[in-house]
Amino acid sequence: MTTANTTGTPALTEGVRAEATVDLAALRDNLAALRARTDGPELMAVVKADAYGHGALQCAREAVAAGAGWLGTATPQEALALRAGGIRPDRARILCWLWTPGGPWAQALRESVDISISGQWALDELLDAVRATGVPARVHLKADTGLGRNGCQPRDWPDLVDNALKAQADGLLRVVGVWSHFAAADEPGHPSIQVQLDSFAQALAFAERSGVDPEVRHLANSPATLLLPQSHYDLVRPGLAMYGLSPVPEVGTPADYGLRPVMSLTARLALVKHVPGGHGVSYGHHYVTPGPTTLGLIPLGYADGIPRHASNTGPVQIGSGRYRVAGRVAMDQFVVDLGGETFEVGEEALLFGPGDRGEPTAEDWARACGTISYEIITRIGGRVPRRYVGGLSQ
Numbered sequence: 359m360t361t362a363n364t365t366g367t368p369a370l371t372e373g374v375r376a377e378a379t380v381d382l383a384a385l386r387d388n389l390a391a392l393r394a395r396t397d398g399p400e401l402m403a404v405v406k407a408d409a410y411g412h413g414a415l416q417c418a419r420e421a422v423a424a425g426a427g428w429l430g431t432a433t434p435q436e437a438l439a440l441r442a443g444g445i446r447p448d449r450a451r452i453l454c455w456l457w458t459p460g461g462p463w464a465q466a467l468r469e470s471v472d473i474s475i476s477g478q479w480a481l482d483e484l485l486d487a488v489r490a491t492g493v494p495a496r497v498h499l500k501a502d503t504g505l506g507r508n509g510c511q512p513r514d515w516p517d518l519v520d521n522a523l524k525a526q527a528d529g530l531l532r533v534v535g536v537w538s539h540f541a542a543a544d545e546p547g548h549p550s551i552q553v554q555l556d557s558f559a560q561a562l563a564f565a566e567r568s569g570v571d572p573e574v575r576h577l578a579n580s581p582a583t584l585l586l587p588q589s590h591y592d593l594v595r596p597g598l599a600m601y602g603l604s605p606v607p608e609v610g611t612p613a614d615y616g617l618r619p620v621m622s623l624t625a626r627l628a629l630v631k632h633v634p635g636g637h638g639v640s641y642g643h644h645y646v647t648p649g650p651t652t653l654g655l656i657p658l659g660y661a662d663g664i665p666r667h668a669s670n671t672g673p674v675q676i677g678s679g680r681y682r683v684a685g686r687v688a689m690d691q692f693v694v695d696l697g698g699e700t701f702e703v704g705e706e707a708l709l710f711g712p713g714d715r716g717e718p719t720a721e722d723w724a725r726a727c728g729t730i731s732y733e734i735i736t737r738i739g740g741r742v743p744r745r746y747v748g749g750l751s752q
Contacts, residue, residue, distance in 0.1 A: 369624075370706055375657045376625035376742050380412050383748030384602055384618040384712075386424045391616035392583055392596050393425075399590045400574065402428035402453065404597035406436055411663075411736045412601055412621055413744050415443040421600070422450045423750045428574075430595055432456040434466050441469040453498060453535070455508065463487035472496045472534065476508050481521060488530045497522060498535030498574075499565065503557035504550050505541040512557070519565050534573045535593075536565050543581040543589075544606050555589060580605040584615055602712070603731045607721050612712075619719060621735055622711035623742070626704050627676070628691070629655035639693050640685030645670055647684075652696040654681070656707050659690040663737035664709075668692075671726040673718035675708045676701055680718065682726075710734070 370377050393401055403421035405414045418429050418440050429445070429452045431437040437454040445452070447470040454466065455474035464487040466473060475481050475497050488495050499522060502509030510518050525531050538558045542548035558577050565572075575591040580599035582589045585606065598605045602619040604612050612619060635649040647653075654676065660666045664687050672683040674694050684695040694707070713719035724731040 370626060371743075371745060374626075374743060375628070376623070376662065378411075378738055378742050378744050379622045379624065380416070380744050380746050381618075381620050381622070381748050382416070382420045382746055382750070384620045385412075385417060385420055385600065386748075386750065388600050388602050388617050388620070389421060389424050389426060389596075392594070392599055395584060395615070396590050396594055397587065399576075399578075400428060400593045401426050402430045402576070402593055402595040403600055404430035404595055405440070406430060406432040406597070407736050410597065410601050410732065411738045413746070415440060415445075416744070416746050416749070418443075418445055418450075420749055427451065428453065428593065430455075430597070434462050434471065437471045438462065438465060438469055441471070451496075455498075455500065457483075459483065464491050464493075467491050467493040467495055470496075472498060474498045474500050474508075474535075474537070475518070475522065476500045476502070476510050477514070478518060478521065481518065481525070485525055485530055488525075494529060495531040496534045497531045498537050499533055499570070501536070501538045501558060501561035503538040503554040503561065503577075505539050505554075507539070509538060512561070515561055515564065516568075519568050519570065523569050533565075533570045535576065536562050536570060536572050537574075537576045540577070540579055540582055540589075543579060543586060546585060546606070546609060551586070555586075585609070598732055601735065603720055603735070607724075607731070613714075618714075619710075619712045621720070621738075622717075623658075623709040623738060624711075625656050625658050625707050625709065627654045627701055627707055628657045628703065629653075630696070630701055630703055630705075638685075639695070640669075640688060642686060645685035645693075645695070647695065651698050652700055653684065654694045654696050654701060654705075654707070655691055656694060656709075657691050658709070658742070659688045659692060661689045661739065662741050663739045664692060665723070665727045665729065665734070665737070667727040667729065668723065672709070673722050673726060675717045676705060678716075680716075 403426040409417035453472045500509040574593040576593035578589040578594040583594040639645040669686040681694040720731040720734040
């Protein structure tokens with residue numbers, strides 16, 4: 359049984375120590391808000407990394423139910439798990455872009471996974487699998503326009519395009535996409551943005567002059583979807599923004615873009631005790647109580663994804679008060695100094711949520727740890743059960 363706690367967030371499921379609540383209605387609303395900010399391109403819901411920690415299959419199903427025709431995955435295993443979970447090709451295309459030698463090319467072909475190709479070695483392995491299975495491939499050619507990560511360098515682009523078109527002429531594949539990825543779209547005015555826009559336009563123009571007729575040309579990640587309409591082309595690929603967090607927190611909050619954070623993380627107090635002043639707390643005694651106080655024990659630690667860098671800084675709401683981590687975050691637990699307030703064992707502690715009732719947000723945790731909100735949500739581990747509310751596809 360669940361109720362609502364003092365923040366309005368659904369209460370913890372009875373008997374659990376901690377829980378991440380995933381608001382699928384908020385996810386749908388975020389997709390609608392993102393679609394409203396674009397002018398016609400299709401939307402790829404990026405569900406890599408277990409949907410940024412939210413649960414890949416559940417979020418993918420919800421996105422498809424809400425009208426997303428594309429899903430984005432990094433590894434082939436992620437793509438194949440979605441197909442195994444019942445997301446069929448007639449409902450959504452799935453793109454997979456992070457391949458290594460010896461990957462499951464044949465299985466991906468049989469499951470109608472679109473495959474990104476960044477170099478000749480990958481094209482060669484893919485074509486071997488096509489010949490072995492008799493299943494033609496759907497290929498997206500990826501250009502390195504300046505990120506310096508995955509993608510084909512400009513000097514190698516003509517050969518890759520030419521070889522892909524030869525394979526297309528032989529009926530082995532179809533080049534259905536040309537794409538790239540930004541390095542600094544989250545930094546408005548960064549000089550690399552225009553360089554990459556120009557480089558992508560050049561790579562695309564060469565491919566099309568050579569005979570590529572792509573279904574989709576795509577470049578825009580979350581920040582570009584929000585801030586760079588000239589990058590939208592035929593398809594945008596929101597990741598973080600889909601989950602209701604701002605990819606440009608220095609520019610705008612989630613609310614500024616019509617977004618609402620999808621995940622809330624809550625735990626139960628496992629112990630409450632009074633201690634004297636001068637009492638060391640947690641490993642290394644990096645926190646010592648300044649006077650008599652009350653300590654609360656929260657049964658989450660870095661094995662659950664709570665950053666060790668949150669030691670002495672991470673914010674937590676209990677009741678109507680906000681407290682912070684006292685001492686080092688341990689593997690399974692951390693302590694908060696309640697400043698003399700007394701709560702019952704089992705009281706709910708809200709680590710982060712949407713923030714509209716005063717509770718900390720994932721962005722607050724990111725700032726406390728000197729990192730980005732992407733890391734906060736994606737690292738919440740498998741020991742923390744997910745509870746899904748508000749879903750169309752449930």
